Amino acid sequence: MSNHREPAVDLKLAQSFGLNAEEYRRILAIMGRTPTYTELGIFSVLWSEHCSYKNSKPLLKLFPTRMKQVLQGPGENAGIVDIGDGLGVAMKVESHNHPSAIEPYQGAATGIGGILRDIFTMGARPIALLDPLYFGELSDPHVRHLFGGVVSGIADYGNCVGIPTVGGSVFFDASYTTNPLVNVLALGVVEHSKIVKGFASGPGNDIIAVGATTGRDGIHGATFASEELSDKSAAKRPSVQIGDPFTKKLLLEATLELIDSGLAVGIQDMGAAGLTSSSIEMASRAKTGIELDVSKVPLRETGMTPYEVMLSESQERMVVVAPPANFEKIKAIFDKWELHCARIGRVTDDGKVRVKWQDEVFCEVPVTALVDDAPVYQRESKKPAYLSKVARFKQSTVPQPKDLDGTLLQLLAAPTIASKRWVYRQYDHQVRTNTVVLPGSDAAVLRIRGTRKAIGLTTDCNGRYCYLDPRNGGAIAVAEAARNLACSGARPLGLTDCLNFGNPYKPEVFYQMKQCVLGMVDACHALQVPVISGNVSLYNESVTHSVYPTPLIGMVGLIDDLSQITTQWFKKPGDAILLVGDVTAKPDIGGSEYLKAIHGKVEGKGPRMDLKREKALHGFVLDAIKSKLVRSAHDCAEGGLAVALAECCISGPPLGPLLAKGGNKGVVRGGIGATLDLAKLPGRPDFKLFGENQSRIVISCSPLVVGKLRTLAKKHKVGCLKIGKVGGRKLAIRKLVDLPVAKLKESWEGAIPAQMQ
Amino acid sequence: MKAAVVTFPGSNCDYDCFQAVAEHMGGEARYVWHREQRLPDCDLVILPGGFSYGDYLRTGAIARFSPVMGAVAEFAGRGGPVLGICNGFQILLESGLLPGAMLVNRGLQFICDTVHLRPERTDLPFTNRLAGGRPFRVPIAHKEGNYYADAATLAELERNRQVVFRYCNANGEPDEVSNPNGSLHNIAGITNKAGNVLGMMPHPERAMDRLLGSADGRLIFESIAHFLR
Numbered sequence: 009m010s011n012h013r014e015p016a017v018d019l020k021l022a023q024s025f026g027l028n029a030e031e032y033r034r035i036l037a038i039m040g041r042t043p044t045y046t047e048l049g050i051f052s053v054l055w056s057e058h059c060s061y062k063n064s065k066p067l068l069k070l071f072p073t074r075m076k077q078v079l080q081g082p083g084e085n086a087g088i089v090d091i092g093d094g095l096g097v098a099m100k101v102e103s104h105n106h107p108s109a110i111e112p113y114q115g116a117a118t119g120i121g122g123i124l125r126d127i128f129t130m131g132a133r134p135i136a137l138l139d140p141l142y143f144g145e146l147s148d149p150h151v152r153h154l155f156g157g158v159v160s161g162i163a164d165y166g167n168c169v170g171i172p173t174v175g176g177s178v179f180f181d182a183s184y185t186t187n188p189l190v191n192v193l194a195l196g197v198v199e200h201s202k203i204v205k206g207f208a209s210g211p212g213n214d215i216i217a218v219g220a221t222t223g224r225d226g227i228h229g230a231t232f233a234s235e236e237l238s239d240k241s242a243a244k245r246p247s248v249q250i251g252d253p254f255t256k257k258l259l260l261e262a263t264l265e266l267i268d269s270g271l272a273v274g275i276q277d278m279g280a281a282g283l284t285s286s287s288i289e290m291a292s293r294a295k296t297g298i299e300l301d302v303s304k305v306p307l308r309e310t311g312m313t314p315y316e317v318m319l320s321e322s323q324e325r326m327v328v329v330a331p332p333a334n335f336e337k338i339k340a341i342f343d344k345w346e347l348h349c350a351r352i353g354r355v356t357d358d359g360k361v362r363v364k365w366q367d368e369v370f371c372e373v374p375v376t377a378l379v380d381d382a383p384v385y386q387r388e389s390k391k392p393a394y395l396s397k398v399a400r401f402k403q404s405t406v407p408q409p410k411d412l413d414g415t416l417l418q419l420l421a422a423p424t425i426a427s428k429r430w431v432y433r434q435y436d437h438q439v440r441t442n443t444v445v446l447p448g449s450d451a452a453v454l455r456i457r458g459t460r461k462a463i464g465l466t467t468d469c470n471g472r473y474c475y476l477d478p479r480n481g482g483a484i485a486v487a488e489a490a491r492n493l494a495c496s497g498a499r500p501l502g503l504t505d506c507l508n509f510g511n512p513y514k515p516e517v518f519y520q521m522k523q524c525v526l527g528m529v530d531a532c533h534a535l536q537v538p539v540i541s542g543n544v545s546l547y548n549e550s551v552t553h554s555v556y557p558t559p560l561i562g563m564v565g566l567i568d569d570l571s572q573i574t575t576q577w578f579k580k581p582g583d584a585i586l587l588v589g590d591v592t593a594k595p596d597i598g599g600s601e602y603l604k605a606i607h608g609k610v611e612g613k614g615p616r617m618d619l620k621r622e623k624a625l626h627g628f629v630l631d632a633i634k635s636k637l638v639r640s641a642h643d644c645a646e647g648g649l650a651v652a653l654a655e656c657c658i659s660g661p662p663l664g665p666l667l668a669k670g671g672n673k674g675v676v677r678g679g680i681g682a683t684l685d686l687a688k689l690p691g692r693p694d695f696k697l698f699g700e701n702q703s704r705i706v707i708s709c710s711p712l713v714v715g716k717l718r719t720l721a722k723k724h725k726v727g728c729l730k731i732g733k734v735g736g737r738k739l740a741i742r743k744l745v746d747l748p749v750a751k752l753k754e755s756w757e758g759a760i761p762a763q764m765q
Numbered sequence: 766m767k768a769a770v771v772t773f774p775g776s777n778c779d780y781d782c783f784q785a786v787a788e789h790m791g792g793e794a795r796y797v798w799h800r801e802q803r804l805p806d807c808d809l810v811i812l813p814g815g816f817s818y819g820d821y822l823r824t825g826a827i828a829r830f831s832p833v834m835g836a837v838a839e840f841a842g843r844g845g846p847v848l849g850i851c852n853g854f855q856i857l858l859e860s861g862l863l864p865g866a867m868l869v870n871r872g873l874q875f876i877c878d879t880v881h882l883r884p885e886r887t888d889l890p891f892t893n894r895l896a897g898g899r900p901f902r903v904p905i906a907h908k909e910g911n912y913y914a915d916a917a918t919l920a921e922l923e924r925n926r927q928v929v930f931r932y933c934n935a936n937g938e939p940d941e942v943s944n945p946n947g948s949l950h951n952i953a954g955i956t957n958k959a960g961n962v963l964g965m966m967p968h969p970e971r972a973m974d975r976l977l978g979s980a981d982g983r984l985i986f987e988s989i990a991h992f993l994r
Contacts, residue, residue: 163875167906168816170777254775254819344798346774434875436906438971441781446978455976570976661879661978 012313012365014045021045025052025228026235031383038377046315046363046370051378053228053281053319054288057546060382063512064544067525071539072532077501078540085126085206085277086196087540089502091566093459094200098132101140101193101467101506101562103545107248108190110241112157116190117165117251121323123194124169125277128260129326131204131267132196135442136454137166139176139192139435140467140560142508144185146423146763151180154188156764161251162192163434168253169260173435174443175452177467180423181604183475186550187237191506191543193467193562197456204267206276208290208298208329211357213273215287215298216335218342218349219259219325221308225249226282226321236511236549255324255347262345263326271338274329284318286327287353288361292379299362300353302370314363314370329355389522390515398476401611403597408694413747415606416650417755419698422605425647426759427659448659449575450643451496453567462567464498470646471556473614476599478520482527482559483617484702488645489563490535494626495641495705497572497633498565500535505542505561510554512546520557527617528559534619535626537563574633576642577660578680581735583639583708585656585682586717587649587689589625590618591727595691595699601646602698615702621726622703628724629705635720637713644704649686650697650745652706657682657739658753679749684732685742693744708734766792766990769807771837771853773799773828778814778850778970785970786811790986799831808993809846810837812853814906814968824867824909825855834860846890846989847962851907854954854964863955863964864922865914871947875908879978880945882953882967883933886926889956890992891963894984900937901981903967905945910966912948912955919949930954930965 015021022032025048035043035051043051053059061068073081079096080088086100104119120137127134139162144151155178166173171194208215226249266272274294276286283305291298302317312320330338335351342349356362361378363371409415419425432447444462445453451466468489474481490500505528510517532539548555567573578585597603598612632638644652658679689696709717714730721728732741740746768786772779779796786794786809795805799817804810817828828834834856841847841862849857857863870876881900884892895901914922922928931939931951939951946966954965972982 160874167875167908168775168777168819170815252819254816254821257775257777257816257819433877436875436877438877438904438906438968438977439777439781441784441971441973441977444976 017042017045017048022048025049026056027052031055034383038381044370046318047373049315049319050284050371053284054378055382058280059285061544062383063385063387063546064507065384066386067522070525070529073539075536075538078538082539082541085129087502087504088130088198088203089540089564091456091461091463095456096198096200097195097463097564098127098130098198099193099195099504099562099564100126100541101191101504101560102543103506103508104190104192105187105508105545105548106237108158109187109237111248112154113161114248114250116158116161118249118323119190119192120162120165121251121256122279123192124171124256124260125279125326127194127196128263129204129206129275129277130198131202132198133264134171134194134196135440136195136465137171137173137192138465138467138562139173141176141178142184142189142471142558143180145182146180148185151185152764158190159431159434165251165253167436169257170439172437172439172443174437174454175447175465175467178428178431179471181472181556183553183556187548187555189508189548189555189558191560193504195465195564202267204275206290207274207294208296208355209273209294210331211296211355213329213355214332214335214351215300215353215355216328216330216338216349217305217325217352218328219347220252220255220322221306221348222317222320222325223308223322224312224316224320227316227319236547238551249321249323251323258345258347259324259326262342262347265341266338269341271334272328272330276327278325278327280321282319282321288375288378290327290329291361291375297356297358297360297375298353299356301364301366302352303365304350304352306348306350314365318363387512387518388515389519391519392516398611399613401598403695406597406607408692409606412693412697412744416654416745416747419602419605419647419651420654420752420756421759422601423760424601425651427757429757430760430764444573445496445575449496450492451498453496453573455570460569462570462573464493464496464565464567466492467560467562468492469558469560471558472599472610474524474557474559476612476614478523478557479527480617481614482524483531483619485559485561486528486531486535486537487617487619487622487702488643489561490537490626491643493563493565494629495574495576495643497574498567499630500537500563500565502538502540503561503563504540505559507544508548508555508558508560509546510549517554524557524559531619534623572633574638574641576656577640578656578682578708578734579639581680582711583734584711584714584730585684585732585734586707586709587704587729587731588628588707588721588726589704590621590701591704591729592690593701595695596701597695597699600648600698600700602648615700617702624724624726625703625705628721628726631724632717632720637709637717638707640708642706644706646700648698648700653682653684654739654752656706657749658756679753680734681736681738681749682732682734683736683740686731686744688729697744766790766809766993767807768792768794768809768811769797769804770794770811770813771797771799771833773817773831775817775819776813776815778968781970782811782813785973785986789973789983790990797833799833801833802836804836804840809848809989810840812849812856814851814853817852817856825852825859828856829860838862841962844959844961848891849964850968850970851966854966855909857962857964862962863957864918865912867909868911868913869909870911876945877906878945879904880967881933881935881943882930883937883939884930886929889929889960891985891988892929893991894988898937900933900935901984902979903969903972903982905967907966910946910948912952914949922955925958927955927958928952929956929963
């Protein structure tokens with residue numbers, strides 16, 4: 009017998025665990041008795057928003073998830089899409105927002121740890137990480153503390169585990185001041201025949217805990233992630249786990265060796281809610297039961313109770329299910345990597361979760377009660393009052409700046425637009441030597457070894473657009489991700505999403521969430537991109553307001569041949585510059601970075617999204633790239649056409665390869681210039697320079713193929729306008745802008761380092 | 766070329782070194798687990814980059830005690846070429862096969878970028894295909910690459926021409942701006958007196974293919990191949 013004495017259970021305790029009165033009554037009804045302390049803890053984490061998706065499930069069902077390339081849709085550790093040659097890519101995004109708000113370094117670091125486990129438990133070797141981040145304004149010292157801490161947490165962890173961080177995005181807006189969004193996406197490659205799933209199948213099989221020891225860190229982390237941050241949140245710092253990237257690297261290698269050996273029947277990571285959710289989810293998928301003796305779990309602290317062992321979120325641990333005959337061989341693998349490996353229970357056929365400490369039972373609950381009977385809520389939705397107010401915005405009332413050169417320089421230095429080199433220079437983006445297009449173009453591109461193929465990867469979401477018109481903003485997030493991929497030569501295959509919203513119990517927040525999801529669904533259908541995995545992060549609130557609705561999209565696309573990889577920067581003097589897509593539309597500055605950074609306003613409805621035109625544009629660009637007519641392609645996004653053109657001039661690699669023979673003449677340190685005339689575009693000068701109209705791409709091409717591109721554009725029913733040519737040392741837009749390239753580069757590259765020094 | 770690529774717990778460039786030899790040079794590469802007491806039949810030993818033992822305590826400080834390091838020292842003592850890259854360089858410093866130590870970069874941050882290197886010697890097993898003084902481009906990725914040695918050691922290194930690579934600008938001049946991490950004398954790589962043990966912070970194994978930005982790292986592997994021929 010153990011000497012663990014558990015506290016008495018009542019409604020008050022349940023509430024302190026994050027359950028509401030209705031949910032507690034439901035537990036009493038299911039159990040037919042008062043649950044034990046351990047049982048209550050298990051219910052509370054599995055029924056938390058983070059694990060049960062109780063407030064988002066009805067919305068998530070709306071996503072299209074089945075298309076022919078999908079090998080594994082939502083519901084597993086990660087989704088998988090087919091890339092041919094017997095290979096698939098596994099992908100998932102996750103959030104670590106709340107931990108990062110109070111402990112930015114460890115919060116961000118453990119976010120990476122968690123998402124990597126999701127990928128390699130599927131049998132996939134992780135090959136890339138991307139980090140989309142959202143912070144308050146960089147002028148705020150607390151924001152700089154959070155930003156610096158998050159970036160170094162990502163760097164120290166990601167670099168050490170040896171997975172390249174190849175991309176991401178950083179967006180700055182006051183709405184994220186006390187509640188930053190720290191999302192992380194991981195992607196891996198898996199052979200079809202080696203895909204592993206999280207199933208606890210085969211009654212009698214061993215349940216094995218591998219990896220690090222279990223301590224008291226991170227208890228109730230999943231619950232903490234499912235409530236609002238407040239001035240008391242700092243006291244929850246012990247809910248933040250501590251990462252150990254070295255052990256993670258060992259665990260990754262050992263797990264891949266285990267999968268190669270074929271000795272395991274199921275593998276699951278211990279992430280949010282630790283041993284509780286990993287073992288119970290595996291039993292639920294396999295429709296079996298489990299019996300655990302938690303006294304056998306390797307512990308790092310003395311005196312831990314069954315409750316603490318079950319709820320610990322100590323990092324770098326996994327659960328393996330395997331036939332008893334294989335145990336010694338499995339142990340030998342983990343011994344080699346100097347990791348723990350202990351039998352802690354077995355699969356049963358009674359459909360129950362039984363948790364014991366030696367012979368004493370502390371929990372006995374049907375698996376279905378915990379997983380299938382978890383509450384699902386259809387929350388109340390109400391259109392927020394602010395929406396009609398911001399929609400009344402009239403752009404004609406905005407004063408026209410006299411100095412457009414100065415305005416452009418100011419925009420290039422706005423942290424959301426400015427170069428993120430300060431960030432990605434701290435990330436190892438080349439380890440494992442697959443990164444063809446490094447951070448700094450529309451999408452990162454990685455080659456797939458052993459084939460002529462490559463994949464494009466991007467993350468996108470402009471939270472301001474979603475705030476101003478949630479449905480339109482949700483559609484833009486998906487469309488822009490697909491557009492970025494198209495610009496790099498990649499055909500979209502699938503997306504993973506991280507739905508970052510405020511408290512869903514506020515009807516206005518739920519409205520934002522529902523509308524954003526509907527917009528994403530529209531775009532997924534129109535652009536034929538399935539949702540293969542995702543994560544929901546709610547309760548992103550500060551004392552006074554919710555964060556902007558931010559349904560972050562991570563998207564992967566396939567490039568059929570390495571020769572089709574395309575980057576955003578201008579390549580060669582004399583090349584023609586074309587604007588393709590929606591070239592005749594009236595410019596719209598609503599929701600733009602220009603309106604915010606220069607005029608201090610967040611108003612309007614944001615740029616409109618016409619999905620039919622968007623689809624046609626992607627078809628055209630991919631076709632043109634495949635026909636080898638395009639030398640560069642860059643999406644017009646934050647900062648509008650002028651910023652897109654400036655980026656085409658300054659974002660290329662600083663130097664050509666020195667020992668290369670020819671091919672890079674005219675490309676000098678500081679970029680390459682361009683001469684343009686935008687007289688054919690409608691609208692006021694500042695509007696046409698800085699309006700963020702969607703569905704537009706700047707491409708450059710040999711002057712000899714302009715006619716061919718025009719014909720191709722006509723075929724795809726896409727607008728195509730020649731607006732200038734590449735060359736010189738200045739960005740010269742007739743009558744509007746005349747700036748040396750070096751000056752553009754100085755503003756754009758210097759902005760973030762200057763703030764962070 | 767028969768290369769032994771040593772894997773320590775936490776090594777993460779072992780795969781890239783393996784591929785540089787096997788895929789790009791058409792040589793034979795074998796992983797050697799750090800617990801091995803001896804090396805397989807090989808004519809080159811590579812200590813790859815990464816975070817052996819998580820860089821805990823001090824970079825390379827624990828890995829130097831790995832059983833395989835005895836065999837590596839013996840191989841080096843017999844004149845066999847040993848190439849330590851990044852963390853491999855740090856391990857060579859800790860194990861005393863090369864002099865000096867690494868400090869944290871002067872900017873206190875990890876740096877992933879591409880730099881120019883000036884070869885100071887072209888008579889070594891690792892550099893015979895390089896042109897003296899002419900810069901070449903390779904990536905760096907480290908947080909502790911700020912080379913330090915006391916004045917006497919530094920003077921001796923220079924006198925013996927043990928400095929093999931210096932960070933430089935595109936014209937091959939080792940100026941202050943081109944020094945990414947604060948290394949004394951812009952040092953990016955050094956050799957032992959005999960010239961058969963090279964430690965370098967930059968990653969030639971990441972620059973084997975134009976597709977990935979630079980193929981200049983091949984020059985080092987081609988030099989080794991030429992030496993072994």
